[in-house]
Each structure stands twice: as C-alpha cells, then as structure tokens.
Amino acid sequence: MSMCEHARLMAQYNEWMNTRLYGAALTLPADAVLADKGAFFGSLYGTLSHIVLGDTIWLKRFSMHPAAHASLDPVRAMAAPASYDEREGNLEALRERRIALDKIIGEWAAELAQADFGHVLKYNNVKGMPFSRPFSGLVTHFFNHQTHHRGQATALLSQAGVDMGTTDLLMLVPEA
Structure with a gap:
C-alpha cells in the first residue's frame, strides 16, 4: 500500500469513527x-475537543x-487555535467543526501525491x-494521534454504558 493509499484509508477510517463517536456521545446527557x-x-468532551484542536494545528x-494543496485553503483561512484546551462545552458545535475537518481531511488525502511524502516540513510547535x-x-x-485519542474516547463511552x-x-481494509 502506498503512502497515498494509506492516507486515504486513514482519512476514511477517521471520518467513520468520528461519525460513530459523536453519534454515541450525543446519546448521553450533557x-x-x-x-x-x-x-x-x-x-x-475534553478528549474530543483535543482531537479537533490537534487536527486543526x-x-x-x-x-x-510547498505543494499548496488547495483542499487546505479553508484551513489556511482559520485562526490558529489558542490552546489544546477549548472547553466551551457545546458538543453539537464541536461535532459541526469535526464534520467540517473530516471533509477537509478526506479531500486533502485524495489530493496527496506520492512525491509529497518526500518533503521535509518545517514548522513550529505550540510553544x-x-x-x-x-x-x-x-x-x-x-492519523495515529487521532486513533490513540479516539481509543480513550471509546473507553470513556464504555464506562458510561455505551x-x-x-x-x-480492519473493517475498512479492502479485501485482496
């Protein structure tokens, strides 16, 4: 599997799991x-918020x-998140941001070319x-960061009886 195919699969998995997580979370009282x-x-909420903020960063x-992926134009226009801890407490608003990010991630993954993966990216951390x-x-x-924290969210849902x-x-890996 090429890096492009892997990124596309992970974007699909990300959206599938986030749809299910938020659906499950919305069954619980606030x-x-x-x-x-x-x-x-x-x-x-704090866990789901962290994933949204981390994805945005x-x-x-x-x-x-340097490939300037057009799918990331909406992200370029976003203000940089102030911190990892955004606790406004509105799960429905957070879900709407999640849906928008998942759409961007899917479009970005579809736009990636194998040559993009050879680049060395320079960036600053949050500090x-x-x-x-x-x-x-x-x-x-x-993608690993998302999966890791979704596991934590799944454990919290399980503790709440969901x-x-x-x-x-594996549920999304195509058969050979």
Whole structure:
C-alpha cells in the first residue's frame, strides 16, 4: 500500500469513527459528556475537543507544504487555535467543526501525491519551538494521534454504558 493509499484509508477510517463517536456521545446527557472522569483531558468532551484542536494545528502545519494543496485553503483561512484546551462545552458545535475537518481531511488525502511524502516540513510547535520532520512521518503521526485519542474516547463511552461495537480499522481494509 502506498503512502497515498494509506492516507486515504486513514482519512476514511477517521471520518467513520468520528461519525460513530459523536453519534454515541450525543446519546448521553450533557453533564455526562462534560464530567471529569480522570482521563488525560478530563472528560469525553475534553478528549474530543483535543482531537479537533490537534487536527486543526496539524492541518495548519500541513498547509505550509510547498505543494499548496488547495483542499487546505479553508484551513489556511482559520485562526490558529489558542490552546489544546477549548472547553466551551457545546458538543453539537464541536461535532459541526469535526464534520467540517473530516471533509477537509478526506479531500486533502485524495489530493496527496506520492512525491509529497518526500518533503521535509518545517514548522513550529505550540510553544514556538522550530522542528523539521519528514512529511511522511508527520502524516503517520497525524492519523495515529487521532486513533490513540479516539481509543480513550471509546473507553470513556464504555464506562458510561455505551457500546461502540467494532472500532477496528480492519473493517475498512479492502479485501485482496
């Protein structure tokens, strides 16, 4: 599987899982979504918010790629997130942002070319420190970060009595 095919599969998995996660989260009362459960980002809302903010930060970095992927134009126009902790508490508003990001991610993944992955991307972290990393590794991290934190969100939903069912990427891997 090429990096392009992998990115497209991961974008599809990302959207599939996020649709299911938000659907499940919206079945819970607001106080259960916002309750601090001792997770790394406190609550289910905090975890979902972290994924949205992290995705936004990474997509803004990816928008600096010299290929200037047109699909990232909406991201270029977004204000940089102030922090990872955005606790406005409105799950429906967060879901709308998630849907918009997932659409952008899918379009961006479809636009990627194999040559894009050979680039070394220079960016600053949230503290302003400069970094330089292979784009291929950053894209892998981007999708792994989402999967990692969705696992945490799934655990929080399970603790609240919500069964997410199968969450494996394998469900979307095409048969050979």
